[in-house]
Amino acid sequence: MSVGPRLHRRSALALATAGAVAVTGCDDGSRPTPLATPTTDPDVALVDRVLRQLALAQRVAEANGDQDLAALHRTHIEALDGTPATGTVPLKSAPGGLAGAEKRLQKQLERAALAAASGALARLLASMSAAVSQRLA
Amino acid sequence: MTETDALQTTLAAEHAAVYLFGVLGGRTSRSATPKLFDTLSAAYAAHRARRDHLVREITDLGAEPVAAEAAYEVPRPLETPAQVERAGLDLERSCAATYAYLVANTVDDRRRWAIEALNETAVRELVLRGTPETFPGADEYADR
Numbered sequence: 542m543s544v545g546p547r548l549h550r551r552s553a554l555a556l557a558t559a560g561a562v563a564v565t566g567c568d569d570g571s572r573p574t575p576l577a578t579p580t581t582d583p584d585v586a587l588v589d590r591v592l593r594q595l596a597l598a599q600r601v602a603e604a605n606g607d608q609d610l611a612a613l614h615r616t617h618i619e620a621l622d623g624t625p626a627t628g629t630v631p632l633k634s635a636p637g638g639l640a641g642a643e644k645r646l647q648k649q650l651e652r653a654a655l656a657a658a659s660g661a662l663a664r665l666l667a668s669m670s671a672a673v674s675q676r677l678a
Numbered sequence: 679m680t681e682t683d684a685l686q687t688t689l690a691a692e693h694a695a696v697y698l699f700g701v702l703g704g705r706t707s708r709s710a711t712p713k714l715f716d717t718l719s720a721a722y723a724a725h726r727a728r729r730d731h732l733v734r735e736i737t738d739l740g741a742e743p744v745a746a747e748a749a750y751e752v753p754r755p756l757e758t759p760a761q762v763e764r765a766g767l768d769l770e771r772s773c774a775a776t777y778a779y780l781v782a783n784t785v786d787d788r789r790r791w792a793i794e795a796l797n798e799t800a801v802r803e804l805v806l807r808g809t810p811e812t813f814p815g816a817d818e819y820a821d822r
């Protein structure tokens with residue numbers, strides 16, 4: 542079942558800037574009058590936050606030797622057009638350990654899916670939360 | 679696409695799921711394969727509850743809930759427990775895709791409900807011998 546185009550973070554960023562350049566014709570023949578003030582796509586900040594949460598989870602998984610989980614998070618980061626953490630220091634500990642970190646991430650992804658302005662982004666984030674739920678089961 | 683349209687599409691899928699899980703349960707021996715029987719019974723109850731919830735939601739929106747078909751095409755063959763289990767897994771995966779679609783086409787409480795349904799369905803796939811996926815309900819991302 543097709544439910545719309547894949548989301549690309551660069552596309553979201555492009556959408557965020559597109560609204561900033563709309564202008565009307567000149568009212569007095571000299572200067573254009575802005576139709577609207579620049580706006581920011583709220584999903585850009587949301588995706589940035591999710592990418593940080595995924596990168597943190599990736600580092601915790603790597604520190605705990607769970608390469609499958611780390612790979613999952615890397616794939617999810619790439620799906621959001623982010624760059625997986627490489628060469629960073631693995632986190633030696635996290636509150637609640639690996640399971641605690643994964644439970645927090647699952648809830649964070651659920652909340653992000655709920656908050657997303659874009660339906661396509663909401664679908665992707667909800668799918669990621671379901672993937673983490675499967676690993677927690 | 680309105681929320682009502684998306685809910686109607688999901689309800690149509692739930693009608694099919696309720697019917698087919700009923701069929702799968704009927705093909706399963708409670709004594710010979712009790713675990714599979716319990717899994718299918720739980721799936722049937724969960725999908726029936728979701729169907730009823732969707733009927734209420736659509737009614738609350740002032741629309742007429744889409745009716746169930748008289749019958750649905752049953753996957754074949756269903757001669758062994760493994761075949762029944764595989765059919766149940768395929769059905770849950772199909773439902774996961776439907777819930778992901780509902781997530782994309784709803785907001786607020788209805789989206790929250792769809793997210794929860796997607797998560798629960800994805801986990802039930804594992805009970806039916808499914809393997810963890812990278813993008814449950816959104817397989818196309820796994821092909822990138």
